Amino acid sequence: MNTHTDQAKRILAANDRGGYTVPTDRLYPFQWNWDSAFVAMGFALYDIDRAYRELERLVEGQWADGMIPHIVFHAPSETYFPGPNVWRTNHTIPTSGITQPPVFAIALRKLHEAAGKGAEERILPLYEAALKWHRWWYSARDPEGTGLVALLHPWESGSDNSPAWDIALARVPTTTDTPVVRKDTGHVDADMRPRDEDYRRFIHLVDTYAACGWDPAKQWEKASFKVAEIQTTAILLKAGEDLEHLARLLGRTEDAIEIAALNDRSRRAMMAQWRPDLARFVSRDLISGDDVEAATQAGFIPLLSLDLDRQVAEALVSEMKVWSKDLKVAFPTTKPGIASWEPKRYWRGPAWAIINWLLIDGLKRNGYTDVAEELRQSTIAAIETEGFAEYFDPVTGQGCGGLGFSWTAAAYLWLER
Ligand code: DGY
Structure with a gap:
């Protein structure tokens, strides 16, 4: 066996905390949403049962409204900030209150293909969870039906301190009700992490949404950060294509029709974000109404689904x-x-x-x-x-x-x- 392949599998085993995988020890000691979707695709290459388990453990944290949170706090840890006491989401299994890029359904299709025929029973609850989350994106994060979904927190992009947020995040106050006690810079060189000022704004947003009781409509109204984002929409569209494929395989024709219509809406909206003078796609800042012209990788991700x-x-x-x-x-x-x-x-x-x-x-x-x-x-x-x-x-x-x-x-x- 290629020794690197062997090492990769050893890392996944070492980061296993009981059916879910932490991104890395100490710095990220819980289950992260899009990390787990990528990890599940890795497992699918050699341990399909463990691959399914990864997604099953993630949806233990799914909210009644369909959102799959960006962190599921399965077990306590003192090595990370902000923990459940900052998020105050009041869920039986503590979770954060925001989401992350919807790679889940992309992974689910890959798992189903790896598992082969006869895997329908195991996939069904995960398919239902993915569909519920898909609908959540289009209702909670695109209430006007534009086809582009919006992020209310930079952490939702997974690209926390990207220059894409510099203008939009600068409008968010640096004041917080919660003391900002960073743990990340105790694990990793501070020059490799977001700045303190970024963290104060990140936590200001968490405080604001916690005060909304995490109600999506109230959050939408109160958000001082709201970006209709091209990378997330591109991933959502690919997830939508894979979900539509699974819906057809599972004989869910009505779901497939519904998903296909959402896919079409996003496809058209994304094409309208192409900027020939930049040779990239752009996001839109929904508070200023301006294009987000910062030159980041997000502008190229539409390749994935267009x-x-x-x-x-x-x-x-x-x-x-x-x-x-x-x-x-x-x-x-x-x-x-x-x-x-x-x-x-x-x-x-x-x-x-x-x-x-x-x-x-x-x-x-x-x-x-x-x-x-x-x-x-x-x-x-x-x-x-x-x-x-x-x-x-x-x-x-x-x-x-x-x-x-x-x-x-x-x-x-x-x-x-
Ligand atoms: C962090 O804490 O750095 C994470 O990226 C937030 O999800």
């Missing part, structure tokens, strides 16, 4: 090549060289294996197999050289952030297979 016209795809892929030029590890989460680019600071420049995974799938979908292969090899080489780090400095290739990271292990297994 079949682009040749002219658009060529422009997008040429721009990706400009960003990747002379880097040791692609794909940077911020355009190299611009003022907001910080190659070691979390989502302000580093390359992330799971983002590459999404881009590789999108490049293949749109016929760019050579570019996809280059990115795949660059990702594998980064991991084999530096280990299963949370992310990589694209200039030096250095592994940064948390180590022994579950989704990097899952991405390695998936990309190397």
Whole structure:
């Protein structure tokens, strides 16, 4: 067996806390939503039972309204802030009160394909959970039916301190009712993490929504951060395609029709966010009404779920090549060289294996197999050289952030297979 494959499996085993996988020890000691979806796809390659278990444990935290929270606090830990006492969501299994990118249904289809015929019984409750969450996105986060779903907190994007939020987040006050007692900088170099000011704004938003009793309509009204986001919508559309596929397989024709209509709505809305002068797709700040023009990876993720016209795809892929030029590890989460680019600071420049995974799938979908292969090899080489780090400095290739990271292990297994 390839020793790296073996190591990746050992990392997933070491991060297992009883049917769910923590992203990494201490820094992230609970179950995270999109991390678990990627991890489940990794497990599906060699342990389908464990793969299903990962998703089953995640939906233990699903809310009655359909939301699947971004963190499920299955067991207490003192090594993370903000814990359940800050979120105050009052759920039997404590959870956070916001969500994360909906990779779940994408994973579910992969699990079903890996499990083969006869797996319908196990998939059904997970399919129902995915459909409920899908509906939640379109009702709670796109109440006006635009086709683009909005985030009310940067943590919902998974790209916490991306330059994409700089303008929108600057409007959020730095005052908090909750003392901000960071734990992350005790585990990882502070230069690789969001700044204190970011954290105060993150927690201000948590306080605001907790005061709304976590009611989606009240949160929508009170939100001082509201961005209709292109990366999340692109992932949601891919999830919608996979959910529609599963609905048809399971004989759920009415569901399939409903999902297909939502998919169409998002497809059209996303196309309207293409900006030829930037050669990227953009999000929209719903408070100012402006495009979010910050140059981040989000603008390329629509490759994953749109079949682009040749002219658009060529422009997008040429721009990706400009960003990747002379880097040791692609794909940077911020355009190299611009003022907001910080190659070691979390989502302000580093390359992330799971983002590459999404881009590789999108490049293949749109016929760019050579570019996809280059990115795949660059990702594998980064991991084999530096280990299963949370992310990589694209200039030096250095592994940064948390180590022994579950989704990097899952991405390695998936990309190397
Ligand atoms: C963190 O705590 O850094 C997480 O990304 C929030 O989900």
